[in-house]
Amino acid sequence: MTEHKNTLTTRVSLKTAIVGASIVTLLASSGCATSSLLEDNKRVDTKTTKTVLSEDQIVAFGRPAQALPKMPNATMVIVGEKNSYVLTQGGTEMVGLLTNLTPKNIQVDNDMNFYVPNNDGYFQGEMKLSYAKLKDEFKRSDYQFFLQNGGRECTSASDQRINAQRFCFSVPVKGAIYPQVSNLSLIQSNYRALTKPYTVSFYTQNQQSQVSRGGTNTAQKLVLLPFALAFDVVTFPFQLLDN
Template sequence: MSINSQKISISATKTLIAGAALSALLASSGCATNELLESNTRTTTNTVNSVLSQDQIVAFGRPASALPKTPNATMVIVGEKNSYVLTQGGTEMISLLTKLDPKNINVENAMSFTVPNNDGYFQGRMKMSYAKLKDEFARSDYQFFLQNGGQDCSSDSDLRINAQRFCFDVPVQGAIYPQVSNLSMIQSQYKALSKPYTVTFYGKTQQTQTTTSGASTGQKLVLLPFALAFDVVTLPLQILGTVAN
């Protein structure tokens, strides 16, 4: 065989090998693409936030005595269904709710907290504002706002009537207890809050496959396993937002 014939044979062999490799690569890529598409189809998900519970707030208070296993309990959000004991942030909230004039306080109506593990412990933020006419503020008021993280959040409506508003945003953590023991006494002897306040608890974000979209994502709010009912002493601010009649 001549040298030229050998070169042609070698070149043809290389071409065939390259073609085979390319075909294998394309086939492999096609399989991977099909597998990916099929995989995406199987794992398409919807993200949902699960509402574990909603409760109507009856009052704000503090435990009448130290709670077992929750020695740092400070403030209690008294609900119709359960009691929500603040273990962090409660001291700051009590300071705001007791040292400021209740008739000028507005607690954000839509209070919401998350229960990441649905184990009886919740976390979130409590927001409130305090407003009155500018000429009614004293130097001590501004000092109090500075010490407690108050931020000027005056709206156009406030400014039109020469008023000033300060907002407070307090991070809190807490534990869920059963309904307080003296709820009936609180409801019968104290004025209801001037407007309805609702507290909502959310579970952690859940992933639900579309192939099982009919499944329920609802859960039941879990209380602490050691939680017992207790008495509460209400804070003297049952009006919150408007002057009581």
């Protein structure tokens, strides 16, 4: 009888120990989950934000009047009211399009947004323009030019209503940011204003870390090349028209 009682007591003690261990394990796991949840709440979220560095009004398109130091491939300049934007890649293609196509039929895409990866004075992006006129005005040589320069047909419904045809061009470009051209006043007095406002903007992308909501971006300004100096520019003999 005593032996049976001892055995029963041992079983009860073992069962109590197991239950107690289970409770401890449950509490411990709950504590880990709580700790993990707290850590998750404190986790730093990282997101990419787009920051506009500068916007400028375009005055004219042209080329440097003289060779620019350290910029042997500078073939085209976007003349802005604030700064000058020298194309070092894609400029030759743009000059070819703007000087070979009939000026009154050219329309430049107004959405000229250029990416400045490191805000060190260098930018990249695309320049887009379209060329349209009545179908019966096109010649075989026109179509040959479009084929050679990557033109694609992009005739719109409004073009079709007047029996016109449109071709679009997209030129990848890279460039550098220079100060305002030296002869800006002369250009503004002699060069006819563009018939619609053309704006160029520059932006960068930052990885922003924020522990809580409501984080604010640090304001940034567009940086020019440290060796960039003002220069004269020769404008192209055409005016961009809005259809």
